[in-house]
Amino acid sequence: MIFLRALLTRLLTMAITLFGVAVVVFFLIRVVPGNPIAMMLPPGATEEDIARLQALYGFDKSLLQQFLIWSGDVLRGDFGTSISLRQPVSELVLGRLPATLELSLFALLIAIALGGLMAFLGTLYRHSAAEAAVDVTTGTALSVPDFLWALVLILLFGVLWPVFSISGRVSPSQAFEFTTDFYIIEAFLRLRFDVVAHLLSRSFMPALALAIPLAAIIAQLLKQSLKETMHLDYVTLARTKGYSETWVILREALPNAVLPTLTLIGVQFTFLIGGTVIIERLFSYEGLGNMAIDAVINRDLPLIQGIVILFAALFTVINLVVDMLYVVLNPKLRHA
Amino acid sequence: MRDARAHIRRPLGARLWLSGTWLSILALAAVFAPWVAPHDPLAQDLFLGRLPPFWMDGAEPGYWLGTDSLGRDVLSRMIHGARVALMVALVAGTLTCIIGASLGVLAGFYRGWSDRIISRLVDIWMAFPPVLFAILLIAVMGPGLVSIILAIVVIDWTRFARVIRAETLSQGAMDYVASAQIAGRTRFNTMIAEILPNILPTVVALLTLEMGIAVIVEAILSFVNLSISTDSPTWGGMIAEGRTSVHQAWWVLVFPLFTLFLTVLSFSQLGEGLKDRFDPVLR
Numbered sequence: 336m337i338f339l340r341a342l343l344t345r346l347l348t349m350a351i352t353l354f355g356v357a358v359v360v361f362f363l364i365r366v367v368p369g370n371p372i373a374m375m376l377p378p379g380a381t382e383e384d385i386a387r388l389q390a391l392y393g394f395d396k397s398l399l400q401q402f403l404i405w406s407g408d409v410l411r412g413d414f415g416t417s418i419s420l421r422q423p424v425s426e427l428v429l430g431r432l433p434a435t436l437e438l439s440l441f442a443l444l445i446a447i448a449l450g451g452l453m454a455f456l457g458t459l460y461r462h463s464a465a466e467a468a469v470d471v472t473t474g475t476a477l478s479v480p481d482f483l484w485a486l487v488l489i490l491l492f493g494v495l496w497p498v499f500s501i502s503g504r505v506s507p508s509q510a511f512e513f514t515t516d517f518y519i520i521e522a523f524l525r526l527r528f529d530v531v532a533h534l535l536s537r538s539f540m541p542a543l544a545l546a547i548p549l550a551a552i553i554a555q556l557l558k559q560s561l562k563e564t565m566h567l568d569y570v571t572l573a574r575t576k577g578y579s580e581t582w583v584i585l586r587e588a589l590p591n592a593v594l595p596t597l598t599l600i601g602v603q604f605t606f607l608i609g610g611t612v613i614i615e616r617l618f619s620y621e622g623l624g625n626m627a628i629d630a631v632i633n634r635d636l637p638l639i640q641g642i643v644i645l646f647a648a649l650f651t652v653i654n655l656v657v658d659m660l661y662v663v664l665n666p667k668l669r670h671a
Numbered sequence: 672m673r674d675a676r677a678h679i680r681r682p683l684g685a686r687l688w689l690s691g692t693w694l695s696i697l698a699l700a701a702v703f704a705p706w707v708a709p710h711d712p713l714a715q716d717l718f719l720g721r722l723p724p725f726w727m728d729g730a731e732p733g734y735w736l737g738t739d740s741l742g743r744d745v746l747s748r749m750i751h752g753a754r755v756a757l758m759v760a761l762v763a764g765t766l767t768c769i770i771g772a773s774l775g776v777l778a779g780f781y782r783g784w785s786d787r788i789i790s791r792l793v794d795i796w797m798a799f800p801p802v803l804f805a806i807l808l809i810a811v812m813g814p815g816l817v818s819i820i821l822a823i824v825v826i827d828w829t830r831f832a833r834v835i836r837a838e839t840l841s842q843g844a845m846d847y848v849a850s851a852q853i854a855g856r857t858r859f860n861t862m863i864a865e866i867l868p869n870i871l872p873t874v875v876a877l878l879t880l881e882m883g884i885a886v887i888v889e890a891i892l893s894f895v896n897l898s899i900s901t902d903s904p905t906w907g908g909m910i911a912e913g914r915t916s917v918h919q920a921w922w923v924l925v926f927p928l929f930t931l932f933l934t935v936l937s938f939s940q941l942g943e944g945l946k947d948r949f950d951p952v953l954r
Contacts, residue, residue: 348794355795366811478939479932480887482894486910486928494917609800613891627803628895631810639807647798 338662345658349651356647357409357640361402364636392418392637409644415637419630424641428623432645433516434504435615435622438538439608441519442545446607447600449546450553457558458565458584469554476551481610485544485617492540500537502619509533541618545610549603556599560592567591594664601657605650687944690937697934701753708747709733712904716742721920737922739912745926748904752927755905756934758816759889760882763823767885768878770824771831776870778832779839780862789832796829805888809897819892823885830884831877838870872949876942883938890931906931 389395392415393404408415414424457469476484493501500506505518511530515521519538522530564570565588573587574580612624619625623642630638700707710733719742725735736745778789805822812818842848843866851861886906893907906927913924 351791352794352798355791356798359795359799360807363807363811474940474943475936478883478936478943480884480935482887482891483928483932483935486914486924487932489914490917490921490924490928494921605797609802612800612802612806613894616895624800624803627800628806631803631806632895634810643799643803643807646800646803650798650800 338659341662342659345655349655352651353644353647357406357644358402360640360643361405362398364639365398365401392416405640414641414644417630417635417638419633419635419638424637427626427638428641428645430516431621431623431626434518434620435608435611435624437517437519438542438611438615438620438622439545439604441535441538442542442607443549443600443604445542445546446549446553449550450557453550453554454557454561455584457554458561458588459580461562461565469558473551473554476547477555479548481544481548481607482613482617484547485541485614488540488544489617499540501540504537504621505534506537538620541611541614541620544617545607545614549600549607552603553596553600557592557596560595561588564588564592594661597664598657598661601653601660604657605653608646608649608653684944684947686940687948690940690944693933693937694941697753698757700750701757704750704754708744708750709735710744710747712743712747712751713902714743718742721916721923723920724922724926736926737920739909739923740916740920743904745909745923748909749906749927749930752904752906752909753930755816755903756886756889756931759819759823760885760938763820763885763888764878764882766820766824767827767881768831768874771828772835772870772874772877774828775832775835776839776862776866779836780843780866781858782840786836789836793829793832796826799826801826802891805892806895806897809892814897819889822892823888826888827881827884830881831874834873834877835870838873839866842866842869872946875949876946879938879942879945883935883942886931886934886938 386395393401396404405415412425414428416422417424417427420427453469453473457466460466460469488499489501492499509530511522511527513521519531519534522528522534561584565584570583570587573583578587611622612627614620615622615624616628623645627639627642627646629635630642716738719731719734719738720740722731722734722738722742723729724737724745725732727737730737734744734746736749738744739748774789778786804826808822808825809818812821848861848865851865852858856864889905890907890910893905894911896908896911909927910924910931913920913922913927917924
């Protein structure tokens with residue numbers, strides 16, 4: 336009951352947030368001086384042509400009218416037509432979303448693996464030089480954002496020791512025919528593990544750049560929770576029973592220490608997705624973020640709106656899922 | 672409230688020393704750039720294109736860190752780039768801090784309507800991917816130093832507002848605030864005299880972190896070619912150029928990247944160090 340009411344309140348705030356985002360982006364990009372359809376006009380277009388095109392895209396109406404029409408269309412799932420690419424925005428955006436999602440999820444997995452490993456090592460060798468090394472590493476990793484890590488990775492593994500691809504999602508020579516836009520998942524389901532390996536190696540650098548700061552956050556928080564748990568009586572009991580330290584950390588301490596980290600991962604995951612915008616650009620990865628920067632440079636208003644709304648929807652949905660998961664996973668809140 | 676123990680000076684941590692030293696060097700270089708830089712950062716000389724740094728074969732004396740493809744001195748461009756970076760860090764960081772922290776205190780101390788509106792705005796802002804938001808704002812306002820500073824303020828005030836609101840809420844619930852009220856202080860006076868001094872350490876730490884973020888945002892915007900005009904050298908712009916010619920002249924990318932890396936790391940370590948130092952619980 337409580338759960339349901341919480342869900343409904345959250346859905347309502349989510350709707351308000353998305354509406355707010357729509358208002359902000361709609362009016363913000365219309366402050367831009369200049370005619371948004373100017374770049375579509377062939378040289379020598381007459382006044383009449385301009386008026387016709389403006390009417391076609393609805394730019395001849397008042398701002399408020401434009402907003403009402405646009406919101407009505409959006410609610411019906413129609414995001415308009417891209418000015419620069421001349422295709423429906425919803426098609427373009429949904430075609431790119433899988434690439435960004437795959438990259439983000441890959442980065443998340445790397446972050447969890449790396450962060451978890453660091454936290455484990457830091458706990459296992461606590462109060463020693465090794466723990467200090469873990470602290471310095473995570474402190475540095477956290478202080479520097481994904482953009483700089485990406486450049487460092489490009490330099491190290493793309494130029495000095497070129498073992499990884501630093502450009503594009505798929506190699507141009509890759510002959511595999513994809514039927515969906517979820518390349519990695521599709522290749523996996525069709526049991527083409529060679530293609531999976533190829534795709535993973537191509538997105539490893541951008542994913543790692545996105546993962547490093549998050550891995551550091553996970554390592555710091557999880558290590559702290561683990562160390563607090565290691566003092567508890569039941570952990571001492573497990574140790575006196577003769578279990579190895581590794582076993583004690585992983586089987587006894589971890590299940591009780593992991594909840595704060597899980598919540599944090601949820602929140603941080605949206606920041607990670609936000610980071611894909613510039614990371615995709617750096618690695619020429621054909622995702623949503625790369626398309627967004629092109630859309631801004633080309634002043635493609637319908638496309639910018641569509642991409643921003645989609646990102647906002649993604650962020651709010653993830654936050655909602657995290658909040659609900661927290662309620663489900665936290666035994667103290669379950670029967671409240 | 673001052674505790675006697677607060678007067679016992681702890682030695683400054685190594686990270687405060689290191690980051691402080693680096694940022695001081697940078698600040699000096701930025702202020703005295705025209706006198707420190709060995710060359711004009713814009714002077715092109717196609718006969719001196721892609722000279723390597725001083726320890727490599729083919730280096731020209733005087734061009735310590737080599738030249739880019741147009742023959743411009745890398746070291747001089749980095750020194751002049753420090754001006755833009757530190758200017759953005761200082762101005763954008765301070766403005767963001769003042770606006771964000773004020774809104775945070777307002778929401779956390781007065782609560783009610785102001786809190787509801789500010790928190791809703793923060794929710795909306797958090798749903799924007801920040802880099803895309805920044806690029807969008809620059810596209811709207813046009814490139815330039817003022818646009819970059821404004822964009823950073825518009826995007827990042829939420830960082831301060833969220834943290835300071837939470838901090839103010841927890842401070843406001845403490846007994847000392849209640850006793851100040853009972854003693855007859857007005858709400859406003861309580862806020863200024865009691866709450867503000869207690870949230871100041873958090874504000875200072877956040878401000879230092881924000882300066883690092885501002886430097887990065889400027890670099891990202893120069894990187895996508897939306898920063899200030901191409902006449903002023905910026906680290907981001909140098910990195911973008913260096914990225915395209917990295918196979919022929921790695922030094923054009925490596926030196927600005929390393930400088931940016933150190934600077935961002937220093938701001939962040941300074942913030943962390945100051946937070947620990949001012950934290951009344953740890954002190």
